[in-house]
Amino acid sequence: MSEELLVTARDNALIDPSLHIWTWEVAMYLFMGGLTAGIMFFAALMTVRDKEHIAPFAATRLALLAPIALSIGMTTLFLDLEHKLFVYRFYTSFQISSPMSWGAWILVVVYPISVLQILSTFRTGYSLPASFLDKLAPARLLMDWCERNRITIAYAVIPFAVALGIYTRILLSAFGARPFLNSGVLGVLFLVSGLSTAAALVVLIARQKSEKELFTGLDFTLILSEIALIVLLLISLASGSGQHIDALQIIMGGHYTFQFWVLFFCVGLVIPLLLEILEMAGISKSLAMLAPVLVLVGGYALRQVVMEAGQESTWTHYETQYSPELLQRLPGKD
Helix, strand or coil, rough: CCCCCCCHHCCCCCCCCCCCCCCCCHHHHHHHHHHHHHHHHHHHHHHHHCCCCHHHHHHHCHHHHHHHHHHHHHHHHHHCCCCCHHHHHCCCCCCCHHHHHHHHHHHHHHHHHHHCCCCCCCCHHHHHHHHHCCHHHHHHHHHHHHHCHHHHHHHHHHHHHHHHHHHHHHHHCCCCCHHHCCHHHHHHHHHHHHHHHHHHHHHHHHHHHHHHHHHHHHHHHHHHHHHHHHHHHHHHHHCCCCHHHHHCCCCCCCCCCCHHHHHHHHHHHHHHHHHHHHHCCCCCCCCCCCHHHHHHHHHHHHHHHHHHHHHHHHCCHHCCCCCHHHCCCCCCCC
């Protein structure tokens, strides 16, 4: 009588049928990463398009928020790490096939280039702190160089901002064991959502009327794009394999139906869209500040739902993963 040992990851309850390892810390990192990408993109775009007279906050002061938002996201990600003392190992090598390795090194570039972006408009946007930096010769020379090359720096920032916005989705999609995350639509959706939250942040903070109107219009377009991408995401899952259809059921009557359709779709997209229509039509100004707040809430809800639903989806049904017919065909089976 022969005895065989079957070893499979599918026998691990932490892997299949659910893998709820990531919690709110990762969702916050994904949200802050997308917001940072949007901040850097719009700050660079306003500089390239010479829109300082129309959007002075976005063109001269917005960039300062990028490293702040990214640092908050990195802090929450650090809190999620199981072995925090070994975080340095991300930077001892570069794995070209690893999304985490790509992300770690992208962040190494994003931080300094965001500082250069800040310094290129620091004297204009933050004259008082800049006056103190001017007293230091190295800082003064660096700001002079950044100001002379601010257009070049802005052009360099844009691809890195896009890479950062898309990377947050690539990190999730690399988790091949989860069919909910295996959709090419998610990358564009995360990028557009990051741009939308950044536009909402500008509307919330900026003081000049022309700037608020400009970014309200931009956010309106971005929300419409998000709705279109949601439709494409649903179609891609519904027209996929049985496992993709099962994954779709998680947000269509499953555990995360309320979070997806109410917190994200209605609160984060539809209601802000309607409020922005009323604002642009001049019908209601009293609720103008509510729309950007709801967009920010929806941006976080999207990442929370995608992360949670993605961890719940699976390529197999746990109760049927051990097929009696398959076991009978194994070599040495009596």
